[in-house]
Amino acid sequence: MGKIVALINQKGGVGKTTTTVNLAASLALADRKILVLDFDPQGNASSALGVDRETVNSKPNAYHALIGEAKVSETLHSTEVDGLYVCPSNSDLTGAEIELVSAFARENKLKAALQEVKDEFDFILIDCPPSLGLLTVNALTAADSFLVPLQCEYFALEGLSQLMHTVSLIRMSTNPVLKEEGILLTMYDGKTNLSNQVVNEVRTHFKDLVYESIIPRNIKLSECTSFGKPIVLYDVNSKGCTAYLALAKEFLARNPKYSQEHRSLTQSETAKPSDSAPLSLG
Numbered sequence: 001m002g003k004i005v006a007l008i009n010q011k012g013g014v015g016k017t018t019t020t021v022n023l024a025a026s027l028a029l030a031d032r033k034i035l036v037l038d039f040d041p042q043g044n045a046s047s048a049l050g051v052d053r054e055t056v057n058s059k060p061n062a063y064h065a066l067i068g069e070a071k072v073s074e075t076l077h078s079t080e081v082d083g084l085y086v087c088p089s090n091s092d093l094t095g096a097e098i099e100l101v102s103a104f105a106r107e108n109k110l111k112a113a114l115q116e117v118k119d120e121f122d123f124i125l126i127d128c129p130p131s132l133g134l135l136t137v138n139a140l141t142a143a144d145s146f147l148v149p150l151q152c153e154y155f156a157l158e159g160l161s162q163l164m165h166t167v168s169l170i171r172m173s174t175n176p177v178l179k180e181e182g183i184l185l186t187m188y189d190g191k192t193n194l195s196n197q198v199v200n201e202v203r204t205h206f207k208d209l210v211y212e213s214i215i216p217r218n219i220k221l222s223e224c225t226s227f228g229k230p231i232v233l234y235d236v237n238s239k240g241c242t243a244y245l246a247l248a249k250e251f252l253a254r255n256p257k258y259s260q261e262h263r264s265l266t267q268s269e270t271a272k273p274s275d276s277a278p279l280s281l282g
Contacts, residue, residue: 001118001119002118002119002120002121002122002123002124002143003122003123003124003144003145003255003257004114004118004123004124004126004143004145005123005124005125005126005143005144005145005146005147005262006126006128006136006139006140006142006143006145006146006147007019007020007125007126007127007128007146007147007149008128008136008139008140008146008147008148008163008257009128009130009148009149009150009159009163010132010136010162010163011130011133011151011158011159011175011193012130012158013130013151014149014150014151014186014187014221015149015151015186015187015215016127016130016149017040017044017045017096017127017225018048018186018207018215018221018225019047019147019149019184019186019215019244019247020036020045020125020126020127021036021045021127021225022221022230022231022232022240022244023083023125023244023247023248023251024036024084024123024125024230025079025084025126025230025231025232025243025244026230026232026245026247026248026249027122027123027248027252028082028083029080029081029232029245029248030086030124030248030249032083032122032143032252033083033084033085033120033121033122034082034084034085034121034122034123034124034125035076035085035086035087035088035120035121035124035125036049036085036087036116036124036125036139037062037086037087037114037124037125037126037127038062038086038087038088038089038127039062039089039093039110039126039127039129039135039139040093040127040128040129040130040135040139040180041091041093041094041122041129042091043056043088043089043090043091044127044130044225045086045088045089045127046086046088046089046090047225047228048224048225048228048229048230049077049084049086049230050079050080050228050229050277051077051079051086051088051228052228053090055077055088056088056089056090057059057090057219057222059075060074060075061075061087061088061089061090061092061271062075062087062093063086063089063090063092063093063095063096063236064268065087065113066093066096066100066109066110066113066138067096067100067109068109069100069111069114069142070093071116071124072087072113072114072116072117072266073116073117075087075088076117079230080233081230081233082243084230085121085254086103092222093129093135096135097133097135098230100134100213101134102121106134106138107134107137107138107141107174107196108138108141108142108174109138110138110139110141110142111138111141111142114142120224124177126139126142132162132163132166136166137166137170137174140166140167140170140174140175140178141170141174141175142175143175143178143179144178144179145178145179145181146167146178146179146180146181147181147182147183147184148160148163148183148184148225149184149186149215150183150184150185150186150202151185151186151187152185152187152188152189152195152198152199152214152275153187153194153195153198154198155187156201156202157201157205159200175195180209181251181254182210182211183202183206183209184209184210184211184213184214184215184247185198185202185211185214185215186215187215187216187217188214188215188216188217189216189217189240190216194248194265199214203205211247211251212251213243213246213247213250214243214251215240215243215247216239216240216243216257218239218240218243219237220234220235220238220240220241221238221240224240231244232244232245238261
């Protein structure tokens, strides 16, 4: 059975979508079968993996899966990285929050929808919206664990207590077995005292929960999303790619159940292009 990991932070611009896409691609290079569920109405993870807006708007997507109008398997698209698939989204997801207000067991809609495909993947990574609304509650209810990208900037810890309070409420109500996957430091600039201070402060407070891998500020990471490619396809020699490959190794080391009988992950490996037509797992 696969593991569902929600990537959450109610603050925008912290590298959440960048981490979802590039961690997913790096894990796929290690022979894992990965699904990225784009659960943000902005749809940035979808476009970052090469799914154009017209395709998302004309075919079933995460919105239809959430409200029960389509199976998750009917929404999936393959990507240029073998073994990596995406369930795309668009602004319709914003309306889903309103539509589900009066629905029975509304917090469990995503969990129920994902049961169909959970056994088909090693990991399902959910790119959550930058808020703690019903969509994020659905993601946390469906998830086995959550990962928090945290930028190395002033006020980095601001709002983290609110997020952890939300997690506590989820554990008390809809998902008592929700675990911490970890905290990932992003947007690190080793030339500034501030970045180093944030790293020290976060590690002091959260200790082993913080990943050793740190994601640097890197222009290539910003560029690759506009080309609809993960960093492993855009610039495998960049510092950003090196960081995400290291993160994938550490992520797998923290999940030994999924780390056996697979080939090792090295920076010299490249992905093979594949068709981007929708994939049916049914």
